[in-house]
Amino acid sequence: MHSYDEPVYLISIVSSMLNIHPQTLRQYEREGLITPSRTEGRIRLYSQRDIDRMKLILRLTRELGVNIAGIDIILRLKEQMEEMESEIEHLKEQLREANLLGSVPKNKAMVRKKSRYEIVIFEEKK
Numbered sequence: 001m002h003s004y005d006e007p008v009y010l011i012s013i014v015s016s017m018l019n020i021h022p023q024t025l026r027q028y029e030r031e032g033l034i035t036p037s038r039t040e041g042r043i044r045l046y047s048q049r050d051i052d053r054m055k056l057i058l059r060l061t062r063e064l065g066v067n068i069a070g071i072d073i074i075l076r077l078k079e080q081m082e083e084m085e086s087e088i089e090h091l092k093e094q095l096r097e098a099n100l101l102g103s104v105p106k107n108k109a110m111v112r113k114k115s116r117y118e119i120v121i122f123e124e125k126k
Contacts, residue, residue, distance in 0.1 A: 007037035007045035014046045018054055025054070031068050033057055033075065 002008050015022040028034050029044075034053055036044040046054075053075075060066040060074060 002048070004048050007047045007050070009046040009051065011036075011044045011046070014051060014054070017051065018058060020054075020058065028054070028057060028068075031072070033068070033071060 009017075011022045011025055015025060025034070025036075025044075029036065034046075034050055034057070036046045036050055038044060057071055057075075060071050066074065
């Protein structure tokens, strides 16, 4: 079994899997929407992550009618959101550790669960 990020699929396999022309994959690469790995012989190799990204791109174009510029914006925003969610998780973990160690008084930090995110509120010292 291959890892999610391991580039193992040739362009012909990916185009067959996704039912698209290989030229479409090349176009999306030129537009910067996907970046497959390359062998020393310059052969494109795609990972499962690349394939899942292509599935999202195809859904946006086929089902929602989004153009390439819109897809680029959507993908960039998605990446930014994922980075921010990761940073939030890291900060929440740091806060939990600080609270467990007693370095942050309990009345100084509070975590409230709101939908998918937790909001951290710090009280001002008076």
